[in-house]
Amino acid sequence: MRDIRKSLVDIVGERGVSDAQEELWFYSRDPGVLAPHRPDYVVAPKTTEEVQKIVRLANREKIPVVPMGNGMSLAGLVIPLKGGIVMDMKRMNKILEVNSMARYVVVEGGTSQGALKAYLQEHHPTLRHSIPDAPPATTIAANVSLHGQGRLTNQYGFNSDMVTGLEVVLPTGKICLVGSPSIGPYWISKGPTLPDLSGLFLGWLGCTGIITKVGLKLYPNKKIRDAELFVTDRVDLIPHILYKLTHLEMLEDINVWFQPKPLMFLGNFHITIFFTGDTEEEIEFKRKMIWDALQEYMDSKDGGFMAIQYMKSVLLEMPGRNIADFADVPKGGGFEYSGPIAPIEHFPQYAAKLVELAAKYNVLYASAARLISGGHCMMFSISFAFNRNDPAMMERVEKALDEAMAFALDMGGIPWKPNFKEQKMTLEKMEPNARNLLLMIKKNLDPQGIMNPGNWEVNS
Amino acid sequence: MHQLKFDQKVCASCRSADCLLKCQYMTFSGHKEAHGEMMKIMKGRDSRVLTECMTCYACEEYCTRGNHPFYLISERREKKGMFTAPRPITNQWINMTQMQGKYLVGDVKDIALSCCYIPDLGALGTGEIFRDVASAGVFGAEFMCPAVHTHFARMSVIKERLPVVIENYRKLGVKEVICLHDECYGTLTSIASAYGMEVPFKPVYYLDYVLERMKELKEKIKPLNITVAYQRSCSNRLIPDKLPVVKKIFQLIGVKAPKRTYQDENALCCAEILRSISGYKLADDVVKRNIDDMLNVGAEYCVFNCPACQISLSEKVAKRGLKPVHIIDLCKMAIGEKERGTA
Ligand SMILES: Cc1cc2nc3c(=O)[nH]c(=O)nc-3n(C[C@H](O)[C@H](O)[C@H](O)COP(=O)(O)OP(=O)(O)OC[C@H]3O[C@@H](n4cnc5c(N)ncnc54)[C@H](O)[C@@H]3O)c2cc1C
Ligand code: SF4
Ligand code: SF4
Numbered sequence A: 001m002r003d004i005r006k007s008l009v010d011i012v013g014e015r016g017v018s019d020a021q022e023e024l025w026f027y028s029r030d031p032g033v034l035a036p037h038r039p040d041y042v043v044a045p046k047t048t049e050e051v052q053k054i055v056r057l058a059n060r061e062k063i064p065v066v067p068m069g070n071g072m073s074l075a076g077l078v079i080p081l082k083g084g085i086v087m088d089m090k091r092m093n094k095i096l097e098v099n100s101m102a103r104y105v106v107v108e109g110g111t112s113q114g115a116l117k118a119y120l121q122e123h124h125p126t127l128r129h130s131i132p133d134a135p136p137a138t139t140i141a142a143n144v145s146l147h148g149q150g151r152l153t154n155q156y157g158f159n160s161d162m163v164t165g166l167e168v169v170l171p172t173g174k175i176c177l178v179g180s181p182s183i184g185p186y187w188i189s190k191g192p193t194l195p196d197l198s199g200l201f202l203g204w205l206g207c208t209g210i211i212t213k214v215g216l217k218l219y220p221n222k223k224i225r226d227a228e229l230f231v232t233d234r235v236d237l238i239p240h241i242l243y244k245l246t247h248l249e250m251l252e253d254i255n256v257w258f259q260p261k262p263l264m265f266l267g268n269f270h271i272t273i274f275f276t277g278d279t280e281e282e283i284e285f286k287r288k289m290i291w292d293a294l295q296e297y298m299d300s301k302d303g304g305f306m307a308i309q310y311m312k313s314v315l316l317e318m319p320g321r322n323i324a325d326f327a328d329v330p331k332g333g334g335f336e337y338s339g340p341i342a343p344i345e346h347f348p349q350y351a352a353k354l355v356e357l358a359a360k361y362n363v364l365y366a367s368a369a370r371l372i373s374g375g376h377c378m379m380f381s382i383s384f385a386f387n388r389n390d391p392a393m394m395e396r397v398e399k400a401l402d403e404a405m406a407f408a409l410d411m412g413g414i415p416w417k418p419n420f421k422e423q424k425m426t427l428e429k430m431e432p433n434a435r436n437l438l439l440m441i442k443k444n445l446d447p448q449g450i451m452n453p454g455n456w457e458v459n460s
Numbered sequence B: 001m002h003q004l005k006f007d008q009k010v011c012a013s014c015r016s017a018d019c020l021l022k023c024q025y026m027t028f029s030g031h032k033e034a035h036g037e038m039m040k041i042m043k044g045r046d047s048r049v050l051t052e053c054m055t056c057y058a059c060e061e062y063c064t065r066g067n068h069p070f071y072l073i074s075e076r077r078e079k080k081g082m083f084t085a086p087r088p089i090t091n092q093w094i095n096m097t098q099m100q101g102k103y104l105v106g107d108v109k110d111i112a113l114s115c116c117y118i119p120d121l122g123a124l125g126t127g128e129i130f131r132d133v134a135s136a137g138v139f140g141a142e143f144m145c146p147a148v149h150t151h152f153a154r155m156s157v158i159k160e161r162l163p164v165v166i167e168n169y170r171k172l173g174v175k176e177v178i179c180l181h182d183e184c185y186g187t188l189t190s191i192a193s194a195y196g197m198e199v200p201f202k203p204v205y206y207l208d209y210v211l212e213r214m215k216e217l218k219e220k221i222k223p224l225n226i227t228v229a230y231q232r233s234c235s236n237r238l239i240p241d242k243l244p245v246v247k248k249i250f251q252l253i254g255v256k257a258p259k260r261t262y263q264d265e266n267a268l269c270c271a272e273i274l275r276s277i278s279g280y281k282l283a284d285d286v287v288k289r290n291i292d293d294m295l296n297v298g299a300e301y302c303v304f305n306c307p308a309c310q311i312s313l314s315e316k317v318a319k320r321g322l323k324p325v326h327i328i329d330l331c332k333m334a335i336g337e338k339e340r341g342t343a
Helices: A002-012 A021-029 A050-059 A113-123 A140-145 A235-247 A280-299 A311-316 A322-326 A343-360 A391-410 A421-430 A432-446 B008-010 B032-044 B050-051 B069-079 B087-096 B119-122 B146-150 B155-172 B180-196 B206-216 B236-239 B242-254 B272-278 B280-296 B307-319 B327-334
Strands: A041-043 A065-068 A084-088 A095-099 A102-109 A162-170 A175-178 A210-217 A223-232 A253-258 A269-277 A302-303 A333-338 A365-373 A375-382 A384-389 B112-114 B137-139 B177-181 B201-204 B225-229 B302-303 B325-328
Touching: A002 A041, A002 A050, A002 B112, A021 A041, A021 A210, A050 A065, A050 A084, A050 A162, A050 A210, A065 A140, A065 A210, A095 A113, A095 B008, A095 B242, A095 B327, A102 A140, A113 A210, A140 A210, A140 A280, A175 B272, A223 A235, A223 A280, A223 A311, A223 B087, A235 A269, A235 A280, A235 A343, A280 A302, A280 B280, A302 B272, A311 B307, A322 A333, A322 A365, A322 A384, A333 A391, A333 B050, A343 A384, A343 A391, A384 A391, B008 B032, B008 B112, B032 B050, B032 B069, B069 B137, B069 B146, B087 B146, B112 B307, B119 B307, B146 B155, B146 B180, B155 B180, B177 B180, B177 B206, B180 B201, B180 B236, B206 B327, B225 B242, B225 B280, B225 B307, B236 B242, B242 B307, B242 B327, B272 B307, B280 B307, B302 B307, B302 B327, B307 B325, B325 B327
Parallel strands: A041 A084, A065 A084, B112 B137, B112 B177, B177 B201, B225 B302, B302 B325
Antiparallel strands: A095 A102, A102 A210, A162 A175, A162 A210, A223 A269, A223 A302, A253 A269, A253 A365, A333 A384, A365 A375, A365 A384
């Protein structure tokens, strides 16, 4: 083991490696409810070559490697379930290229959402990327590794759909370029019109390789952003309301949320509708289209728009911070959510299940669903807050989340950023040939099973 | 439960029916029709007024015979299970304003300074003008006038909560409550009296207080020499006798408020409630007419008396070149406590 530490130091230098107990303590856990597990080493490479050397070493020595961004998935995805090396990617944080005409950016595998946002604001104010509501220190590569969603997901799909090319260090230590960069200098397509190899890495939670570069689509950054907040107390109307809104084909993002606290939110479902424009006329036109689309619900008194002037600045924040506030309602600052991807028509059933689970396990709930690709599906977040200093409460939340995922799978939903237990449940439910295909891919790419072991573990 | 005092005989013999004839949101062919609709409402029958009324409060002012047409309309609507605004918005207001024991009480002795349940009022009730009472602030749902529920035709909420609010003040042992919001003063005077609720302290209208203080601070006043348009609030309709105070304050601080088409009895409201009840079309029209009118008289500032109107209209007036300012801040500007245009 001593030699391993030394070998790691040889690769990244003394300051890039740690096996100090206090640091391992931090790297053994994430903010969710899953039990911690200690890694043996933490290593923070600065270059692709260093990543390669570390992976080669791990492959030779059969040591697990867990790539880590900011460790904020809440699903324990960077908890080193089988020990080994946690590879903290945050020092690989360069923004390598912006092609403003082709509207894409190439970043290193540890670049954070916040860094890219700030960079674009300063250097390319007419461009933006799809910012998730995760804390700004979370990383872009991690987000596409788990098929994240952001502010532009309603318009353009999962954030991973916006990838325009990858550089990956395979579990053997080889570098592989995926998409158009494998042919020429332009990062314009992750797959099409070639066989789309990006699927070997996106959604794999670091189990098939380490992303060292990501090409990402950028989109027009309109001068004005605005929001409306529609509320209804009839959950059965939500799918219809969303259908009408998505039919407009002009909205930036649509989030549906409900929670029992504070009291003003009790009993209602809230739909935050974000839209953008370059002029006041464009904004007012869109606002009228939104109001017109939902007028019938106002006339029937079933729904209405809230006056939101006093909360608009909070609503328009990117990332939105109010989700995290919820974590502190029971004090002790913990929350975790499972976010199945489901058809919008199932919103009422999911909502009922969430309330049922919260009552059954005596925990505080909240939900915020995000529409994906103009309404083909939604991410329905099943969130529970807990006190980190209350193990019994954490256990109840864990059980509630397990049950929620079983329900989602029964309903034909698919899990988003599933923890290792949810992955198992999903694989059990999966059609056997599809499961075998996953197994083939995993075995071929990672013959030693060193990449984030315990996750997407397919047994034949 | 407290009952609305409504003298049916007074209405039956009314020759004006001004309550409805002057209404800005409904038209009637003449006295006969308007009076007829009022009679229907009185008798608990269906009336188009019950579906068309926009809850602007104005008929409380238009009726000069001591009856309370707007409260009656709201009572009847609730009895029939009707909603003015969408149901979820109505219930949200009821939930949001529930008393939960989360209130603030300052150093209250004989006088309390009511900040209602509006955080902005706390910042307004400060400085030299409020020197003697700023520390006696009270804030929270426990001290909030529930008048807003008239907009939603939920008089039952008012009847249930207002006695508790009055009792909460009584328990503080105050002799006077200075109301920083027209709505509170209107509630403790107009609504409380309409429902026969006794108020065991003296409600003081904040602009009366401000006027007296500004007279005391006369030496410090540097006339502002500006032209303004005054945005009258809906709840000011409950206390029309207080309208002249604004003019007196303007005079004292050197502010011109040229005569507008939409002022005093003919004032247009901030339109937020119209938006909530019927959608943007009517609301946008009202806001446009209102701001056009402000600009037509050459106003540089739009002066508010109600924080809710201010929140609703500030951005809209600012986009058209007017500076939004609360009347207290305007007074603070006159005595050099606030910079011009920064309010
Ligand atoms: C308050 C809050 C709000 C959130 N809102 C959103 C939201 O709106 N949208 C959203 O998508 N998510 C959201 N999340 C979840 C999560 O924080 C994000 O998905 C975030 O992008 C995760 O980034 P990270 O850097 O923390 O990932 P990590 O937790 O570090 O990693 C996530 C996964 O990616 C793998 N990984 C990390 N780096 C690499 C790499 N370079 N190569 C290969 N694999 C890698 C890890 O092994 C792990 O499996 C939210 C979380 C919180 C706490
Ligand atoms: S409410 Fe007043 S104005 Fe209206 S009819 Fe009755 S008495 Fe006349
Ligand atoms: S409250 Fe206003 S809208 Fe309603 S009847 Fe009275 S004057 Fe008309």
